[in-house]
């Protein structure tokens with residue numbers, strides 16, 4: 001990404017009435033580029049939709065369940081040359097949005113992620129922290145990358161790069177599927193240090209076991225599909 005014209009911020013929400021307004025007002029205030037904000041709501045029943053309707057953000061209702069489905073729907077509607085995805089639950093430091101965008105441009109990268117692994121407050125729960133470390137280690141080994149937080153959902157991404165990959169995951173594994181696809185294409189991915197904030201309202205929709213299995217499956221499937229692996233195996237058997 002060499003220059004940013006417009007940024008599309010895509011925010012999935014499912015019952016985030018206590019959190020969404022702060023996220024939206026912070027982005028409105030801080031984001032230094034021309035923008036559109038798209039909230040993709042899973043037909044929340046706690047008043048999230050009504051709150052979003054009272055803002056300048058665009059509201060899209062996506063009644064089909066799944067974090068990946070919501071983000072894919074939002075990205076389809078995005079018009080900016082960069083898409084920023086971020087949760088609407090207030091757990092990311094959205095003030096860092098310009099840092100992500102500037103770093104994307106400075107490095108001429110296709111993706112910039114906010115990493116929460118250098119958070120001085122160590123606010124991430126132990127279970128999530130350990131699982132994330134293992135997933136990130138496997139991802140780096142399999143795809144020769146140097147990321148520190150593969151489960152970060154706060155990312156600035158070149159829209160033309162998104163259009164070059166096929167993404168089909170429906171739930172949380174969508175975030176990993178995207179990394180696998182980008183790594184296989186040789187797209188450049190960089191990180192900026194950010195923080196993890198504890199959820200103030202509502203509760204997580206993460207189902208740890210289900211998502212864990214899906215995340216490892218998508219990584220190993222992606223690895224097995226690597227053309228060079230088959231080539232190496234074939235050459236190996238001929239030798």
Ligand SMILES: Nc1nc2c(ncn2[C@@H]2O[C@H](COP(=O)(O)OP(=O)(O)O)[C@@H](O)[C@H]2O)c(=O)[nH]1
Pocket residue numbers: 012013014015016040041042043062064065066067070086087088089091203204205206
């Ligand atoms: N539209 C939509 N949003 C979702 C769905 N599941 C989770 N989200 C949103 O996606 C973001 C991340 O989900 P969250 O429950 O916080 O997962 P965690 O961050 O892994 O604990 C939050 O803003 C959720 O409201 C869904 O099925 N549909």
Ligand SMILES: [Mg+2]
Pocket residue numbers: 087089091204
């Ligand atoms: Mg969350």
